[in-house]
Amino acid sequence: MLGSVNRVLLAIIGAVLLAAGISVITGSWPLGGRHAPLLTAQARHRYWHADGWWWWAVIAGLGLCVLLALWWLLAQLRRSRLDAVLVDTGDGAYALLRGRALESAVAAEAGALDGVARCRVALRGRRETPSLRVALELEPHAVPADALAGLAGPVLAHARASAGLPELPAEARLKVGSHRAARVT
Template sequence: MLATVNRILLAVAGVVLLAAGAVLLTGVRPLHGRTAPLLTAADRRRYLHADGWWWWVLAAALAVCLLLALWWLLAQLRRSRLRAVPVDTGDGAFAVLRGRALADAVAAEAGALDGVSGCRVVLRGRRGSPRLRVKVELEPHAVPADALAGLAGPVLGHARDSAGLADLPAEARFRVGSHRARRVS
C-alpha cells in the first residue's frame, strides 16, 4: 500500500507543479507584460490586510498539508518486519519468540531441501496473525513442485508447531539460479 501512496503523491505533486508552471508561463506574463510583477500593489494590500475567511482557509490548508506530510514520513520510517511472536506456554503465560529467529530457522530448514540453493525469509503481519514471505532460489536441476511440497509440508509445519500457531500463511516466490554450461575438453 505504501508504494501506491508514494506513486499517487508523486503524481499529484507533478500535476500541481506542471499546472503552476503552465499558468505562470501562459497566463500571467502575456496578460500583464514581461516586466509586470505577479501581484500588483493593490493585490498585495488586499491579501495582506483582508479580514475574514481568507487567512483561516490558508492556515487550515497548510496545517492539513503538514499533517499529511508527517503521516507520509512516519509511514516511510515504519518497519515492515514483525519483531516478535507471542507463544502460549500452556500454563497461562506467554513466551516471546523473536521474529528474526523464526525467519532464520525457516530459512535454514528450507535451504536444506533438495534442489534449493538459497532461501530468504521475512516475517510480516501482526503479533496475533503473522505471515511469512519466502524467497527460494532453486538450483537448475530442481523440480519446483518438489521444493514447494517440502516447503509447505515439513518446513512450515515445524515453524507452525514451534511458534504454537494454528495457522501460518506463507507466500513463496521461486527463482531458478543461473548455471553455466560445463566445458568439455
C-alpha cells in the same frame, strides 16, 4: 508500495523545485517582470478583502500538505518486519519468540530442501497472528512443485509446532536461478 510512493513524491517535489528554481534564475516571475513582486499591493488587497475564501483555501492547502508530510513520516518509521511472536506456554503466561530466530530457522530448513539454492524469509503481521513471506531461489534442475510441497509440508509444520501457533500462513515466491553454460575446453 511505499517505495513507489516515495519515488513519485520525490519526482513531483523535484519538478516543482526545478521549475521554481529556473523561474528565479531567469529573473522572470510568471506574469510579471524582473523587478515585479510576486503579489502586488493591489492583488494582496483584492485577495484579502474581496475574496474571503482565498485565504481559507491557502490555509487548507497548507494544512493538507502538513498532514500528508506527517503521514509520509509515520509510514517511513513503521517497521514492516515483526520483532517477536507471542508463544503460549500453556500455564496462562506467554513468552516472546524473537522474529529473527524464527526467520533464520525457517530459512535454514527451507534452504536444505532439495533443489533450493537460496532462501529468504520475512515475518510479518501481528504478534498474535504472524505470517511468513518466503522467497525461494531454485536451482535450474529443481522441480518447483516438489520445493513448494517440501516448504508447505514439513518446514511450515515444524515452524508452527515450535512456535506453538495454531496456524502460520505463508506466501511463497519461487524464482529459478540462471543456468550457466558448461565450458568446453
